[in-house]
Amino acid sequence: xxxxxxxxxxxxxxxxxxxxxxxxLAAAAATMLARNPLYSLIILLAARLTTAAxxxxxxxxxxxxxxxxxxxxxxxxxxxxxxxxxxQTTLLRLPASWPLIGGPITLEAAVAGxxxxxxxxxxxxxxxxxxxxxPVHDLVRLLPRALRDLGIVILIxxxxxxxxxxxxxxxxxxxxxxxxxLRGLRDxxxxxxxxxxxxxxxxxxxxxxxxxRGYGATDSSRQPMGVRAGFLVGLAALLAGWFLAIxxxxxxxxxxxxxxxxxxxxxxxxxxxxxxxxxxxxQWRAGxxxxxxxxxxxxxxxxxxxxxxxxxxxxxFPQLALPAFxxxxxLLLAGLALPAFILSPSQHNGYNT
Amino acid sequence: xxxxxxxxxxxxxxxxxxxIGLVAFTYPFFLDAAQLAAAAGARxxxxxxxxxxxxxxxxxxxxxxxxQAVSAKVVAAxxxxxxxxxxxxxxEAAVPGPGGFSPIFAPIILAGFxxxxxxxxxxxxxxxxxxxxxxxxxxxxxxxxxxxxxxxGLTAGWLPPLRxxxxxxxxxxxxxxxxxGLLMNLYFWPFTVPVVGSAAAGDSAVWQxxxxxxxxxxxxxxxxxxxxxxxxxxxxxxNVVLLLALGMPAVRALVRFRDRFQFQLVTx
Numbered sequence: 133x134x135x136x137x138x139x140x141x142x143x144x145x146x147x148x149x150x151x152x153x154x155x156x157l158a159a160a161a162a163t164m165l166a167r168n169p170l171y172s173l174i175i176l177l178a179a180r181l182t183t184a185a186x187x188x189x190x191x192x193x194x195x196x197x198x199x200x201x202x203x204x205x206x207x208x209x210x211x212x213x214x215x216x217x218x219x220q221t222t223l224l225r226l227p228a229s230w231p232l233i234g235g236p237i238t239l240e241a242a243v244a245g246x247x248x249x250x251x252x253x254x255x256x257x258x259x260x261x262x263x264x265x266x267p268v269h270d271l272v273r274l275l276p277r278a279l280r281d282l283g284i285v286i287l288i289x290x291x292x293x294x295x296x297x298x299x300x301x302x303x304x305x306x307x308x309x310x311x312x313x314l315r316g317l318r319d320x321x322x323x324x325x326x327x328x329x330x331x332x333x334x335x336x337x338x339x340x341x342x343x344x345r346g347y348g349a350t351d352s353s354r355q356p357m358g359v360r361a362g363f364l365v366g367l368a369a370l371l372a373g374w375f376l377a378i379x380x381x382x383x384x385x386x387x388x389x390x391x392x393x394x395x396x397x398x399x400x401x402x403x404x405x406x407x408x409x410x411x412x413x414x415q416w417r418a419g420x421x422x423x424x425x426x427x428x429x430x431x432x433x434x435x436x437x438x439x440x441x442x443x444x445x446x447x448x449f450p451q452l453a454l455p456a457f458x459x460x461x462x463l464l465l466a467g468l469a470l471p472a473f474i475l476s477p478s479q480h481n482g483y484n485t
Numbered sequence: 486x487x488x489x490x491x492x493x494x495x496x497x498x499x500x501x502x503x504x505i506g507l508v509a510f511t512y513p514f515f516l517d518a519a520q521l522a523a524a525a526g527a528r529x530x531x532x533x534x535x536x537x538x539x540x541x542x543x544x545x546x547x548x549x550x551x552x553q554a555v556s557a558k559v560v561a562a563x564x565x566x567x568x569x570x571x572x573x574x575x576x577e578a579a580v581p582g583p584g585g586f587s588p589i590f591a592p593i594i595l596a597g598f599x600x601x602x603x604x605x606x607x608x609x610x611x612x613x614x615x616x617x618x619x620x621x622x623x624x625x626x627x628x629x630x631x632x633x634x635x636x637x638g639l640t641a642g643w644l645p646p647l648r649x650x651x652x653x654x655x656x657x658x659x660x661x662x663x664x665x666g667l668l669m670n671l672y673f674w675p676f677t678v679p680v681v682g683s684a685a686a687g688d689s690a691v692w693q694x695x696x697x698x699x700x701x702x703x704x705x706x707x708x709x710x711x712x713x714x715x716x717x718x719x720x721x722x723x724n725v726v727l728l729l730a731l732g733m734p735a736v737r738a739l740v741r742f743r744d745r746f747q748f749q750l751v752t753x
Contacts, residue, residue, distance in 0.1 A: 285607070289611065324735070325734045331569050332742045335558070336742075355549070360498065371505055
């Protein structure tokens with residue numbers, strides 16, 4: 133126990149990045165499938181609690197979520213009220229001759245808009261949590277191995293962003309010493325162009341260093357014909373499965389499963405050609421399995437026909453009524469907050485060197 | 486035979502990816518009410534499925550592109566240019582510009598114009614990915630942003646190589662300033678308000694399943710004009726101003742480096 137908290141894991145942010153990704157995807161799926169504002173609120177609170185417990189300092193979205201949330205809710209309610217002239221509780225009536233917005237402004241439309249805005253806000257909160265909890269280098273590591281060359285591009289870019297900012301600062305200072313002042317947009321030329329040229333010069337040096345270390349010495353970047361043909365078949369099956377799943381039903385889901393299996397196998401086979409080495413290897417721990425289990429709970433709530441499943445939907449039309457509430461579904465959705473209580477918000481020490 | 490099959494396979498993969506991208510952005514126009522009702526829960530799962538479809542498609546497209554475009558110089562140049570552009574987005578996140586203005590589109594357009602369509606697509610898609618990673622913007626919207634920004638760079642590579650391309654680039658930047666917003670609003674348009682009976686909603690800017698393509702497009706344009714046009718106009722004008730002020734010297738610098746990046750010693 134640690135101050136009343138049961139410590140199960142000692143991992144970065146309290147869990148493995150793959151487990152956190154599963155948590156975020158499950159939360160997002162539950163948010164999109166359950167349209168009841170009470171359930172959206174539960175997921176939103178779970179996401180905020182988890183962010184507060186496991187968010188790394190200085191990481192994640194730099195926008196204030198609550199201010200953004202106020203904006204989203206207000207805009208959604210206003211937009212819906214102005215454009216959706218449905219419902220029985222009329223708040224005011226705009227002249228019918230006004231294009232698009234003319235007609236009755238109803239309470240039901242405003243509530244429906246706010247409820248939709250809440251879904252958007254909840255989605256945002258879930259991914260704010262993911263961004264705040266999982267370090268950038270762990271997010272990059274989630275990229276499939278098959279993206280070897282573009283993975284290098286992404287790593288170069290992430291590494292060079294701070295260097296670019298420093299370069300920008302140095303050029304500004306150097307130009308300021310020469311008496312250069314920023315008055316108009318054209319005055320940015322002596323800063324932007326040296327920044328660009330300096331960056332490309334560094335790219336030349338970097339490319340030479342990469343070649344010297346053997347990058348591109350073997351012709352391994354071109355994918356085998358069979359794999360590419362498999363990708364083509366997989367993509368076609370995916371598109372056909374998507375159409376069928378939306379317009380027909382279970383046949384589409386079967387095709388989607390086939391496409392997913394085929395593409396996953398091809399990506400895995402391709403990934404084997406590019407072994408990934410890392411200085412620190414992180415072990416999967418009990419806490420990660422627990423996090424994964426916590427991710428399954430909201431999926432149970434929205435996918436399995438449980439008692440109270442009808443409460444997942446909420447339509448305030450034709451007359452406003454309170455949304456239905458099911459304790460079972462609420463409890464399962466609240467399972468998303470489990471990581472906030474059972475995992476330790478500790479430092480990066482789940483690694484083997 | 487294999488020499489013939491390679492480009493055909495590439496063409497098919499690019500073509501299919503393009504079709505999937507278009508379908509993923511425009512599917513609100515062809516969701517049908519009756520069929521949605523028949524496939525229970527389809528309306529709720531449609532956005533989720535579409536996002537997954539687009540993500541997988543983007544992944545395959547990136548793998549196909551990396552197989553054809555990569556030398557150490559291209560990797561390094563792409564990495565550094567993405568870093569410079571992502572740094573601009575980082576600054577934008579810290580000090581937001583007016584309306585929808587963003588300084589990232591001008592570099593993507595210039596890179597696509599100078600280095601070609603494939604480089605432009607990669608530059609657009611990876612810039613959005615890297616800037617999302619460093620500003621905490623990873624989310625379900627990211628694949629859509631990556632695809633749309635990739636298209637900005639891709640189509641810039643299709644522009645004719647004029648001696649004085651500034652006006653053309655400015656017009657192109659203006660058009661994409663609006664088009665980017667038009668695309669990015671389209672995929673979540675069905676979720677801005679809940680669906681009610683199509684008769685009850687009347688003629689408005691609200692999405693309804695089962696509309697004809699023209700009726701859907703008219704409603705979407707009304708939605709776009711009333712919610713986003715002004716915001717996107719600021720982005721479009723911002724692109725023009727940036728391209729007019731900095732475009733030519735940047736093109737000259739990039740062309741000089743393009744020649745150096747393409748230099749290869751051919752033996753035998």
